[in-house]
Amino acid sequence: MIELTKEKPNIDESAFDGAMYHEGVVDTRHGTILYLEDVSVSFDGFRALNQLSLYIDAGELRCLIGPNGAGKTTLMDVITGKTRPDTGSVFFGQTIDLLKMDEAAIAEAGIGRKFQKPSVFEALTVFENLELALKANKSTWSSLLFRLNGEQRDLIGQTLETIGLTALAGKRAGILSHGQKQWLEIGMLLMQEPLVMLVDEPVAGMTHQEVERTAELLLSLQGKRSIVVVEHDMEFIRSIAHKVTVLHEGSVLTEGTMDEVQNDPRVIQVYLGD
Ligand SMILES: Nc1ncnc2c1ncn2[C@@H]1O[C@H](COP(=O)(O)OP(=O)(O)OP(=O)(O)O)[C@@H](O)[C@H]1O
Numbered sequence: 569m570i571e572l573t574k575e576k577p578n579i580d581e582s583a584f585d586g587a588m589y590h591e592g593v594v595d596t597r598h599g600t601i602l603y604l605e606d607v608s609v610s611f612d613g614f615r616a617l618n619q620l621s622l623y624i625d626a627g628e629l630r631c632l633i634g635p636n637g638a639g640k641t642t643l644m645d646v647i648t649g650k651t652r653p654d655t656g657s658v659f660f661g662q663t664i665d666l667l668k669m670d671e672a673a674i675a676e677a678g679i680g681r682k683f684q685k686p687s688v689f690e691a692l693t694v695f696e697n698l699e700l701a702l703k704a705n706k707s708t709w710s711s712l713l714f715r716l717n718g719e720q721r722d723l724i725g726q727t728l729e730t731i732g733l734t735a736l737a738g739k740r741a742g743i744l745s746h747g748q749k750q751w752l753e754i755g756m757l758l759m760q761e762p763l764v765m766l767v768d769e770p771v772a773g774m775t776h777q778e779v780e781r782t783a784e785l786l787l788s789l790q791g792k793r794s795i796v797v798v799e800h801d802m803e804f805i806r807s808i809a810h811k812v813t814v815l816h817e818g819s820v821l822t823e824g825t826m827d828e829v830q831n832d833p834r835v836i837q838v839y840l841g842d
Contacts, residue, residue: 601627629809630810638816639817649670691740779803814839
């Protein structure tokens, strides 16, 4: 079981199915941190997700691939509360019903998302961006009075090391390369101490060297956090993947190692072959 290290999230008690929730703890005793079962989403009669079931283990790094329109973004939107499914269930650990929570409560409970386009504050330094991400946890009033304590400085220091930007901590984020901005944004997400990180196309537009560094970064996080990566870059997926889930027409087509899915004739037909 992974313990939430931050304060007890402010979750409506009605989101809990039964009395299994212990203060500050997401119940992963069965090894699974995200349960999606029979999830369907329709837009004007078009099924973007079609009875999709997916299970993510605590601490795993899962790669999600699939052709354009397969439903990857919609799946992320359902997990983070942006889109409500028509049918199905979505649980965080065994007991937290995400369908009863809004986007803010889901984020606060420990599910963080990094969008494809970096949105760092260019006028602020790298350090200040991380500081701001830490403050975003606080209410507006307490963030006005907020001063970093030693523990929080250490957390920023560790995060700078993790994302490889320690030497640039005092530089304005606007001067960073595209890859460095992406790492900073991953760092900002880490400041929220999420248990689950959803990462959308992290290496799009990166140089080869930056792609390699991003692979190392994500691999260094597995075990500590559960990470779901959506990416089209197959070489990158191969370098990080243990288990790959292939989506097609809103459902899971197959799951397995990169070799297994790449040699699956159905995958070759719908995705890798085109
Ligand atoms: N808000 C919406 N309204 C109508 N249709 C939508 C909406 N959002 C997604 N869709 C449709 O649902 C399908 C799944 O889209 P989604 O963005 O989830 O796919 P994806 O796998 O993320 O694709 P890509 O790899 O291109 O990002 C697509 O056909 C898309 O056009």
